Amino acid sequence: xxxxxxxxxxxxxxxxxxxxxxxxxxxxxxxxxxxxxxxxxxxxxxxxxxxxxxxxxxxxxxxxxxxxxxxxxxxxxxxxxxxxxxxxxxxxxxxxxxxxxxxxxxxxxxxxxxxxxxxxxxxxxxxxxxxxxxxxxxxxxxxxxxxxxxxxxxxxxxxxxxxxxxxxxxxxxxxxxxxxxxxxxxxxxxxxxxxxxxxxxxxxxxxxxxxxxxxxxxxxxxxxxxxxxxxxxxxxxxxxxxxxxxxxxxxxxxxxxxxx
Amino acid sequence: xxxxxxxxxxxxxxxxxxxxxxxxxxxxxxxxxxxxxxxxxxxxxxxxxxxxxxxxxxxxxxxxxxxxxxxxxxxxxxxxxxxxxxxxxxxxxxxxxxxxxxxxxxxxxxxxxxxxxxxxxxxxxxxxxxxxxxxxxxxxxxxxxxxxxxxxxxxxxxxxxxxxxxxxxxxxxxxxxxxxxxxxxxxxxxxxxxxxxxxxxxxxxxxxxxxxxxxxxxxxxxxxxxxxxxxxxxxxxxxxxxxxxxxxxxxxxxxxxxxxxxxxxxxxxxxxxxxxxxxxxxxxxxxxxxx
Amino acid sequence: xxxxxxxxxxxxxxxxxxxxxxxxxxxxxxxxxxxxxxxxxxxxxxxxxxxxxxxxxxxxxxxxxxxxxxxxxxxxxxxxxxxxxxxxxxxxxxxxxxxxxxxxxxxxxxxxxxxxxxxxxxxxxxxxxxxxxxxxxxxxxxxxxxxxxxxxxxxxxxxxxxxxxxxxxxxxxxxxxxxxxxxxxxxxxxxxxxxxxxxxxxxxxxxxxxxxxxxxxxxxxxxxxxxxxxxxxxxxxxxxxxxxxxxxxxxxxxxxxxxxxxxxxxxxxxxxxxxxxxxxxxxxx
Numbered sequence: 001x002x003x004x005x006x007x008x009x010x011x012x013x014x015x016x017x018x019x020x021x022x023x024x025x026x027x028x029x030x031x032x033x034x035x036x037x038x039x040x041x042x043x044x045x046x047x048x049x050x051x052x053x054x055x056x057x058x059x060x061x062x063x064x065x066x067x068x069x070x071x072x073x074x075x076x077x078x079x080x081x082x083x084x085x086x087x088x089x090x091x092x093x094x095x096x097x098x099x100x101x102x103x104x105x106x107x108x109x110x111x112x113x114x115x116x117x118x119x120x121x122x123x124x125x126x127x128x129x130x131x132x133x134x135x136x137x138x139x140x141x142x143x144x145x146x147x148x149x150x151x152x153x154x155x156x157x158x159x160x161x162x163x164x165x166x167x168x169x170x171x172x173x174x175x176x177x178x179x180x181x182x183x184x185x186x187x188x189x190x191x192x193x194x195x196x197x198x199x200x201x202x203x204x205x206x207x208x209x210x211x212x213x214x215x216x217x218x219x220x221x222x223x224x225x226x227x228x229x230x231x232x233x234x235x236x237x238x239x240x241x242x243x244x245x246x247x248x249x250x251x252x253x254x255x256x257x258x259x260x
Numbered sequence: 261x262x263x264x265x266x267x268x269x270x271x272x273x274x275x276x277x278x279x280x281x282x283x284x285x286x287x288x289x290x291x292x293x294x295x296x297x298x299x300x301x302x303x304x305x306x307x308x309x310x311x312x313x314x315x316x317x318x319x320x321x322x323x324x325x326x327x328x329x330x331x332x333x334x335x336x337x338x339x340x341x342x343x344x345x346x347x348x349x350x351x352x353x354x355x356x357x358x359x360x361x362x363x364x365x366x367x368x369x370x371x372x373x374x375x376x377x378x379x380x381x382x383x384x385x386x387x388x389x390x391x392x393x394x395x396x397x398x399x400x401x402x403x404x405x406x407x408x409x410x411x412x413x414x415x416x417x418x419x420x421x422x423x424x425x426x427x428x429x430x431x432x433x434x435x436x437x438x439x440x441x442x443x444x445x446x447x448x449x450x451x452x453x454x455x456x457x458x459x460x461x462x463x464x465x466x467x468x469x470x471x472x473x474x475x476x477x478x479x480x481x482x483x484x485x486x487x488x489x490x491x492x493x494x495x496x497x498x499x500x501x502x503x504x505x506x507x508x509x510x511x512x513x514x515x516x517x518x519x520x521x522x523x524x525x526x527x528x529x530x531x532x533x534x535x536x537x538x539x540x541x542x543x544x545x546x547x548x549x550x551x
Numbered sequence: 552x553x554x555x556x557x558x559x560x561x562x563x564x565x566x567x568x569x570x571x572x573x574x575x576x577x578x579x580x581x582x583x584x585x586x587x588x589x590x591x592x593x594x595x596x597x598x599x600x601x602x603x604x605x606x607x608x609x610x611x612x613x614x615x616x617x618x619x620x621x622x623x624x625x626x627x628x629x630x631x632x633x634x635x636x637x638x639x640x641x642x643x644x645x646x647x648x649x650x651x652x653x654x655x656x657x658x659x660x661x662x663x664x665x666x667x668x669x670x671x672x673x674x675x676x677x678x679x680x681x682x683x684x685x686x687x688x689x690x691x692x693x694x695x696x697x698x699x700x701x702x703x704x705x706x707x708x709x710x711x712x713x714x715x716x717x718x719x720x721x722x723x724x725x726x727x728x729x730x731x732x733x734x735x736x737x738x739x740x741x742x743x744x745x746x747x748x749x750x751x752x753x754x755x756x757x758x759x760x761x762x763x764x765x766x767x768x769x770x771x772x773x774x775x776x777x778x779x780x781x782x783x784x785x786x787x788x789x790x791x792x793x794x795x796x797x798x799x800x801x802x803x804x805x806x807x808x809x810x811x812x813x814x815x816x817x818x819x820x821x822x823x824x825x826x827x828x829x830x831x832x833x834x835x836x
Contacts, residue, residue, distance in 0.1 A: 062273065062739050080273065082745025092740035096758045096835040106744035109754060137835045150740075157744050273742055275735045277670060277677040279685065287682025312702065392583050393590025400591060403773050403822065404815035407693075408780035408792055411799030412807050416610070491691035495781055498697070513697040521697055529690040536689035 008073070009161050009193035010036035010059060015068035016217075017054050028054040030217030031068065036195065038073075038160075041187055043208035044197045047252050052197045052214045053165055059195060060086050060163050072161060082110060085159035087150050087167040093138060100125065100134030102149050106157030121156045127189075128152040128182055144175035148182070155186055164196045168203070180206055184230070201248050205241060206231050213251050221251055292316065314519040323519030330354035330508050354508075355527050362493055362504040363531060365421055369428025370489040374482065376429060377436025382466050385444040395441050398434045406431040407495050414500035424496040424504075431492045432485040439481035443474035476550040479543045486539045490532045505531075612805040621809035636797065638789060641810065648779055648791040649817050651711050656775040659715030660722040660768050667726025668756055668764075671733075672748075680723065688724050692717040696782050707789070710782045717778050718771045725767030729760040762836055765829045772825065773818045780814060 012034040018027045028051035036042050046052040057063035058070050061080040070077045072084060080086075085106075093102050101108075103125055107117035125131055128148040138146055147167060154162055168176045184207065187194055198204055204211050205225065213221040223244060227235060235241050296316050303309035310318060328350030333339040335357050342350040384394045410427065417423035447470070455469045497506025505528045512520040595614050602613030612620070624631075624641050631639035638644065670677040670684075695713060703709035733756065741755045783792020791810050798806040 060739075060743060062742070080739065080742035082743070084743060086740065086743040088736045088740055090734065090736045092734070092736040094737065094741075094755060094759065096761075096833075098835075105741075106746075109741075109750050110745045139835065153744070163743075273739065274672055274674070274748070275738060276731055277672060277674045279677065279681050283678035283681040284685050287679070288686075291682070389586050389589075392586035393593065396587025396590040397594045399587075400815065400819065403818040404811055405777035405780045405791075405818070407777045408784060408795055408814070409807065409811045410781070410784065411795060412804065412811070415799060415802065415804055415807070487689065487691065491693050494691055494693050495784075499784060509694070509697055513700065516701045518698070518701060521701075525694050525698070528694055529686070532691065532694075533686065533689045 007038055008035055008071075009038045009040070010034065010195070011069075011071040011074075012059070013069050015055070015058060015070060016066050017051075017058065017063065018066045027217055029058070029065075029214075032214070032218050034212065034219055036193060038193050039191050041194045041207060041209045042196065043204035043211045044195065044214060045199065045201065045204050045211055045248060045252065046197075046214040048199060050214055051217055055214060056163050056165050056195065056197050059161075060084050062086075082106060082157060083159045083161060085154040085157055085162045087147075087154055087162070087164040089166045089169055091138070091143075091146055091150075093146065093150050093153065095138045097138075098134065099130055099136050099138070099141070099149055102138065103130075103152045103156050105153055110157075117156070120158065124152040124156045124186075127155070127186060142175075144171050144179065147171065147179060151179075151183065151186070155190065155192075159192070161193045161195070164194065166197055166199065169198075169200075176203070181230075183207070188229075199252075201245055201252070204248075205235060205245060211244075211248065213248065215251060215254070221248070223248070311516070312518065314522070319519045319522045323517075323521075323523045324348070324351050326517065326520045327351040327354045327508070327523060330511075331357060355505075355524070358503060358505050358508055359527060359531060361421070362497065362506065362528070363535070365424045365428070365496075365504065366489050366493050366535070368421075369425045369493065370432065370486060372425065373429045373432030373485060373489065374436050377433040377485075378440050378471070380433075381437045381440025381444065382470065385441050391441055391445070395438055398437045398441075402434040402438060407492065410492075410495045410499040413496065419501050421501075424493055424501060427496050428489050428492045432488045435481055435485050435488065436478075439478050440474065443477040444470060446477065447473060472546075475543070476547045479547060482543055483536070483540050486536050490536070494528070609802060609804060612808065617805050617809045617812065620803075620805045621813065624806070631794075631797065634797075639794070641791075641794065641813065644789060644791050644794055645810075645813055645817065647789045648783065648814065649776060649821075651707055651790075652714060652776040652779040653772070653821075655711040655714035655779070656718050656768075656772050659718030659775075660771055662715075663719035663721065663723035664726045664764050664768070666719070667723035668730050668752070668760060670723075671727050671730030672752060672756065684720060684723055684727065687716075687720040692720065693778065693781065696785055699782075700786055705786050705788050707787075710779060710787070713782060714775050714779050718775055721771045721774070722764065722767045726760065726764045729763035729767075730756055733759055762829075762833045765825075765832065769822060769825050769829065772821060776814055776818050 012032060015029050015032040015034075016027065017029040018025050020026055028049075032055065034055075044052045044055060054063060058065055059072070059077065061077045061084060077084070094105065097105060100121075104117060104121040107121070108114075125134060128151055130145065130148055130152065133141070133145075138149065141149070150167070168179055171179070180203070183194075196204075196207060208225055210225060211221070211223045212219050213223075215221075225241075225244070227238065227241060295313075299310070299313045299315040299318075302313045303315065306312075314323065325346050325348060328343060328345040328347045331339055331342050331344075331350050331354035333342075335353050337349070337353060342353050344350055380394070384390045406427075409430075413423040413427040413430075417426060451473050452465065452469060455465060460469065493504070494506045494509075497504040498510040501507050505524055508524045509521060509528065512524060599613045599615065602611045602616070605611040608616060621641065624639070626640045626642060628636075628639040628641075666676065666680050667684075670680045692713060695716075699709045699713055737759060738751055738755055741751045746754065780790065780792040780795070783790040784796050785792075787793040791814055795807050795810050798810070
């Protein structure tokens with residue numbers, strides 16, 4: 001498959017991020033190269049503290065690279081932007097806005113005409129399963145429902161790219177499973193590019209078109225997943241999937257090399 | 261993307277500013293220069309100018325040297341041999357002796373206020389009805405204009421250090437009490453459950469577990485009580501007492517001697533500033549284990 | 552089974568009970584008020600007993616004495632009027648003191664909140680405000696009162712300026728610390744939704760820190776009234792502080808107590824009103 005500049009959601013070259021100076025410096029990313037085609041569901045796996053969140057934050061414009069470049073759809077990423085939507089690990093949605101106002105937060109604040117955003121917002125409220133709860137305060141919702149608000153809000157703002165930083169990390173198994181399905185439905189419907197960071201191998205196997213592992217500051221493994229969707233529990237029986245799973249676990253559990 | 265135009269580069273997100281020592285130093289210098297300019301232009305335009313807004317030079321000389329007569333002995337040098345007004349030594353001794361008096365009052369009052377507030381708070385926190393009734397009273401007492409009640413304490417205890425100390429305790433203990441009660445009520449149960457499963461109970465539990473556990477939440481209130489103590493000692497000394505920096509300030513006020521007032525105010529402020537910062541960092545050190 | 556991750560904000564149990572049904576919480580609240588009132592009643596009884604033991608109205612008048620004396624001078628006081636005191640009635644002086652305090656508190660606190668919040672995000676504002684907040688966060692603003700007295704006399708405006716300044720510093724520090732402690736992820740989220748710095752400040756920082764700032768405002772009000780009265784002690788034509796000073800020179804403990812308690816009662820009432828307003832503004836919490 002030939003990829004031209006405009007077919008790439010992300011083009012990352014020689015990305016290096018270093019914190020601090022001298023012997024105590026930490027370099028979570030070292031000369032990392034990565035290209036992400038449009039419309040792909042990419043999962044970034046990695047052991048904790050090995051740079052995957054840093055990579056995502058560079059892609060979102062929340063972290064400046066020490067050196068190297070990050071291009072999103074051909075343009076350099078210099079700061080956060082409405083086209084680079086993000087779902088955070090913590091609850092980042094404003095607690096002082098009701099669900100409906102939360103999901104319409106982005107378009108309203110950017111001055112988009114109500115006639116334009118209203119149908120979209122209404123659609124996504126329904127799509128994330130919060131129809132009828134528009135007047136609820138976030139404090140009245142469970143953790144899983146607040147994640148739905150975050151997902152609905154980011155889709156309603158219509159970015160081309162969605163970045164997700166371990167969004168389901170704090171949820172229980174069943175809530176997570178339902179949210180996976182919701183997310184995959186929305187992705188199929190909208191065709192956006194999704195970059196999803198997680199440390200859960202099974203989650204990555206269920207969601208992704210492609211898994212990369214960030215170890216030692218670089219892309220350590222780059223594995224395409226060709227399994228048919230929807231992927232249910234039968235994926236566990238699949239021999240290829242199991243092999244990939246074991247390989248990934250091995251890479252993830254390998255002791256981290258000393259950062260220098 | 262349909263409706264939204266791709267915007268240009270955005271500025272880096274500023275999520276936290278930092279306080280810098282430089283800005284404080286520069287700010288102070290600017291204030292001093294502005295004062296001096298105002299003082300000199302006022303002196304040039306009116307006859308009384310130098311009295312109302314004395315230049316910093318006047319403050320440092322006449323103002324400072326005019327304080328000698330406030331020294332009445334006690335620091336190893338007798339009042340007569342110190343020299344009285346006009347003697348730098350006398351002025352230094354005057355400021356030092358009165359500063360010591362003021363600081364001792366603050367220290368005693370603040371210390372007592374904290375101890376009383378903590379002890380009563382811990383004692384009543386366990387039983388809900390007692391906790392509610394005591395904090396009900398404490399919350400009402402806290403709303404009294406304690407500062408304005410300065411004359412009351414001199415009426416009751418005379419123009420003595422005791423009056424000042426009791427006044428400080430009255431002003432500050434309720435703040436500490438209420439904060440302690442709230443902090444204990446907010447403690448998650450496992451903080452005490454776990455030590456109890458180890459067999460810790462009674463005084464050891466409260467002194468060794470509950471008190472350190474609530475200290476982070478008390479930090480703001482403790483620092484606030486420090487400020488209350490300094491404000492209260494100033495009010496008590498300005499109103500009725502016959503020693504201390506507040507008394508010196510009030511006495512120089514009676515003759516509108518701004519140059520001397522400035523010297524006393526600066527010494528007082530410097531002391532308050534240093535002790536308050538020490539208090540803050542002291543409490544921070546005690547709670548450095550807190551995430 | 553949910554495993555809470557460090558950054559997730561838990562739903563407070565109070566909120567869950569309110570969602571579940573208001574009655575258990577309301578009953579608990581009524582009980583709480585009942586115990587508080589009982590505590591106050593016990594305190595008043597103990598006070599009365601102590602005054603009977605002291606057996607000297609000059610030293611410790613009982614609550615009944617205080618109330619009677621206060622009521623007697625509420626509208627006018629012949630004794631003070633004879634001494635040449637203008638408008639000696641307690642009511643009008645309380646109105647004067649409280650009125651000025653509220654005005655000064657409002658202006659000072661609003662300015663303090665704005666500067667405090669801005670200083671947490673704009674380094675320029677921080678650099679300018681830092682000397683003031685650093686110094687007067689630790690030095691009592693009362694130290695300026697004698698200077699104001701010399702420069703501006705007993706002019707009520709100068710008193711209000713000092714009270715406003717105290718509130719400015721107090722609320723400014725609360726606002727600054729609330730904005731500095733605000734979770735970064737909320738602002739980052741708003742940025743990824745396309746909000747610029749100004750929009751983030753107005754629509755994320757301001758509403759997000761509002762509970763803490765309003766709480767600081769509440770605390771500042773009670774102290775503003777006390778500071779106003781204290782400045783009046785030093786020298787004033789009107790106000791409760793002036794009356795306290797006069798009564799103190801007469802050795803009238805009962806009146807000093809009565810006036811102080813009256814101010815306290817007004818402060819409690821205003822605090823109650825403010826808490827209502829705050830609760831309406833922060834229903835989302």
